Amino acid sequence: MMKRLMWIVTAFAAAECVAAVSMPRVFGDNMVLQQGQPVPVWGKAAPGEKVSVSFAGQTATTTADAQGKWSLKLAPLRACAEGAEFRVMGENTLAFKNVVVGEVWFCAGQSNMEFTMSSRRKVKNWEKEVAAANWPLIRHFNVAHKISKVPLDDVEAAWVATTPETIPPQSAVAFFFGETLHKTLKVPVGLINSSWGGTGIEPWTPAGHPDDLWMLQNLGKWNRPQDVPTVLWNGMVSGLVPFAIKGAIWYQGCHNMRDGAVYTDKTVSLVRGWRREWGQGDFPYFLVQLAPYKYNNAKDTSLALMQEAQARVPEKVPNSGYTVINDVGDVNDIHPTDKRTVGMRMADQALDRVYGTFTRPWRTPTLKGYKVEGNALRVSLADAEGLKTRDGLPPNEFEVRGICGAWVPAQAKIDGSDIVLTATGVEVPLAMRFAPYNGSTPNLVNGAGLPVGPLRCGAPVPMGAAEMLPELKGMTCVQRYDIPEKCDFTRTPPQTLATKNGVTRVAYLLELQDKNDNTSFALAAMDAFASSSDDLVLTDKPGARLYRQPVANLTVRTNVSSVKPLTNSPNGFIEFYNSSYMSKRSATPAGGDDKTHDFNDTPTNPSKFGYGCLQVHDLAAKKTIFSFNHFNNARVACDVGIGPAPTRHPDWTFSANAGAYKARRISVWVK
Numbered sequence: 001m002m003k004r005l006m007w008i009v010t011a012f013a014a015a016e017c018v019a020a021v022s023m024p025r026v027f028g029d030n031m032v033l034q035q036g037q038p039v040p041v042w043g044k045a046a047p048g049e050k051v052s053v054s055f056a057g058q059t060a061t062t063t064a065d066a067q068g069k070w071s072l073k074l075a076p077l078r079a080c081a082e083g084a085e086f087r088v089m090g091e092n093t094l095a096f097k098n099v100v101v102g103e104v105w106f107c108a109g110q111s112n113m114e115f116t117m118s119s120r121r122k123v124k125n126w127e128k129e130v131a132a133a134n135w136p137l138i139r140h141f142n143v144a145h146k147i148s149k150v151p152l153d154d155v156e157a158a159w160v161a162t163t164p165e166t167i168p169p170q171s172a173v174a175f176f177f178g179e180t181l182h183k184t185l186k187v188p189v190g191l192i193n194s195s196w197g198g199t200g201i202e203p204w205t206p207a208g209h210p211d212d213l214w215m216l217q218n219l220g221k222w223n224r225p226q227d228v229p230t231v232l233w234n235g236m237v238s239g240l241v242p243f244a245i246k247g248a249i250w251y252q253g254c255h256n257m258r259d260g261a262v263y264t265d266k267t268v269s270l271v272r273g274w275r276r277e278w279g280q281g282d283f284p285y286f287l288v289q290l291a292p293y294k295y296n297n298a299k300d301t302s303l304a305l306m307q308e309a310q311a312r313v314p315e316k317v318p319n320s321g322y323t324v325i326n327d328v329g330d331v332n333d334i335h336p337t338d339k340r341t342v343g344m345r346m347a348d349q350a351l352d353r354v355y356g357t358f359t360r361p362w363r364t365p366t367l368k369g370y371k372v373e374g375n376a377l378r379v380s381l382a383d384a385e386g387l388k389t390r391d392g393l394p395p396n397e398f399e400v401r402g403i404c405g406a407w408v409p410a411q412a413k414i415d416g417s418d419i420v421l422t423a424t425g426v427e428v429p430l431a432m433r434f435a436p437y438n439g440s441t442p443n444l445v446n447g448a449g450l451p452v453g454p455l456r457c458g459a460p461v462p463m464g465a466a467e468m469l470p471e472l473k474g475m476t477c478v479q480r481y482d483i484p485e486k487c488d489f490t491r492t493p494p495q496t497l498a499t500k501n502g503v504t505r506v507a508y509l510l511e512l513q514d515k516n517d518n519t520s521f522a523l524a525a526m527d528a529f530a531s532s533s534d535d536l537v538l539t540d541k542p543g544a545r546l547y548r549q550p551v552a553n554l555t556v557r558t559n560v561s562s563v564k565p566l567t568n569s570p571n572g573f574i575e576f577y578n579s580s581y582m583s584k585r586s587a588t589p590a591g592g593d594d595k596t597h598d599f600n601d602t603p604t605n606p607s608k609f610g611y612g613c614l615q616v617h618d619l620a621a622k623k624t625i626f627s628f629n630h631f632n633n634a635r636v637a638c639d640v641g642i643g644p645a646p647t648r649h650p651d652w653t654f655s656a657n658a659g660a661y662k663a664r665r666i667s668v669w670v671k
Contacts, residue, residue, distance in 0.1 A: 021045045021090035026243045029097045030159035031086070032139045032190025034104045034244035035079040037280070042071035042242075043088070051090045055099065056080065064090075077101045079187040081137055098161075100137060102188030103181055104245045107174040108204060108237070109252035111197030112288070115335055117175065118168035124337045133167040137187075138178045140170045143194040146235035147203070147226050155194075155239040171195065173251055173288070176343025177350075184351055184359055192245070194236045196226065200255040201266045203232035206273035233273070241277050247284030247354060248274065249346055253310060254290065254334060257302050263309040268316050284354050285320040286346050287313060289453055291329025291336050298331060298439030301561070304454040307435075311366075311453055321349050324364040324453040327390060331439045345450075361448035368417075370432070370457045377410075377421045377429040379457065384417040386447015395419060397435045397442040402426035404469050405461035405521060405559040407433065419444075431458020461559070463513050463663055466521040469557055475507060475669040476500060479537040483664035487638040489578075489631045490609065493540035500533040505671040508616065510626045512640060513663040522558040522626040522642045524616040525669075526551040526572055533670045538631075539578070542609040547576040550589070556618070556625055562643035563625055564618060571620040575651075578631065579603050580610030583649075591622050597653035599624060614666070615651050627652040628666055640664050 023043035033039055033055075041053050045064040052061040056077055064070040083098035107113060117123055117130055144156035160166050167175065171193045178189040207230045226232060250270075256263055271285050289310045290303060307326075314320050323345045328338040348362035365384040370377060377400055381387065389395055395412035400423045402408075410421040410432065421432055433456040435442040444452045467477070481494040507525035514520075529551060530536050539545065554572025556565050566572075573589060575581070585592035585600040592600025599617035604610070612631030617624050629639035629652060637659045641652035648654070658664055 020092045024154040032188050033101045035101045036076050039074040039244045040242045044068050045090045049090050054087045100188040104190040106245050106248040107193045109195045109250050110199045113251035114195040114197050116169050117172050123172045123339045135162040138162040138189045141192045143236050147231040148235035151234045151238035172339035173343045176340045177347045180344045180347035202229040205270045206233045249286050251288040260305040261309050264312045267313050271317050282319045287322050289322050289324050291325045292331050293334045294331045294439045300438050301436050303438040304436045307454045324451050327451040364450045365446050365452045367455050379419045384446045387414050389443040390445050391443050395444045397440045400429045400432045403465045460517040461519040471525050475671045478533040479668040481666050485637050485658045486634050488634040489540035494538040500670050503528040503670045506536050507669040509667045511665045512661045515662050520560050525555045527553050537668045543607040545576050545578040546606050560642045573617045573619050575615040577603050578612050579606045597649040597651050624651045
């Protein structure tokens, strides 16, 4: 009898649990509801249970479906700073206290968005900012970290009003953004913060669009669980949808530093997915362009390429924008502490574009156009009234390149809203770039003090431009070979243009043009190691080339950053074989690797025409300057490369990469 009674009590309790109306945690005490647009409300109940929602003089009713899910929408609400009760009634009643109506923004990203008012290094002016953070109508909803393979219907968080006691664990950027909105609009502001340090853009992106092939292509290539596409959307965002929001702000990118231009496409996927899932149209999306930071190499250009990709987002994503902060970064700290400037600049843009309330200038100068004026390049900027430098010095961080393609520092002068650039040794400038390095800290700002972000413009370096290098003046081109993708000297031997005897100097120039028409080159000039030019050019004769030796007075000129320029260096070495070769190193030169092809390989079957190579190396650095390999296979692409190959064999052997370039050319010059 006792067991039966216990069963009845347990069953009754279970029925009560099933019947109870429940809602995701984004609905709770102190929440902020979005004004001026329909407000979705949803939850769970017993199948067929009637549920009604009452707030601000409205009551809406619906019925739970067969799975116990219910949803409805309240008509658009008017802003209200007076806390009221939000009541949900079914078999049970939920009553959320101190609910206000105003503006709700979704704030997401990695560590710089997660950076709290009490983070290890603190925000700038931390004590003053925390003491003044007494804004009970700014509410935070800080989502806990969680990954999931499937979309979850809830998140872990609770709404908290801003006081000096509650602000320390909240996002600094989100708070300063919300504070600026609140002070100007005079309405409550809700900040839903869903961020996680060290995460990429991929896990925040929902699945479901056929154009998001990059996610499918990279599945299985992720190092950590929180890097896998969709898992943070599933665990930290899905449970918020479709809570009414006004827009989203995003501060992320460090984890995707090597993406370059691809980051623009990934952002398209992210925002398209968010908007699709929220179902609120093209709501505003504003991102923060990364600040300068040296990462592993202050002179690397990866950051500028990422910043440029972020600046292209508005071209691809409607109703979006970005904020430049290269004037408040710290090249020695990936987490700059001036978060107030970041949040305020984002808010200034939102106030103007979203709310029609202009408070301060927010438009950063952008490229308007350029033209060549003799030996100068004039760059015109938009939104650049009052162009100046913030330190009173001449504009810095500008580089130009001429017909030969190497980037050189430029002298910059301000002329109204234009910058006029000249550079020593550049007679005809083709292109410019501004703030191109990880460690670039440019000083150029407009009259409102807003910084100019990384820029580049101009014409690509054409094939043949490097033939104008001063090192080739007075030399004769005895061979110019346009390298086919699949090279076979036995079928199409390279032709010579002239024969010269008594040769004292020889130069090899490799030019590679990518699919964007940009040409990279490497010139290696050295004392001749044969007196006739016929013995220095490419040929199809078996056994005719077996040069494996040091070369004297090596001079190297290039526009590829991984290659060190040299002048009359004693450390040059050439490998020039028509035969095949193996990776087993010889006694000289010292170094090399028996397992990889590098600067110290050994020819095999020297009397027979084989794989073939023309490689020049810098023995002091133990690095390849350039390589052209694989002369004899019409079925497989040949190998070409400037600088050491990034993977496998440093001298590009077996890379079969010629198809990566639109054009390839090697020329031989003698004197």
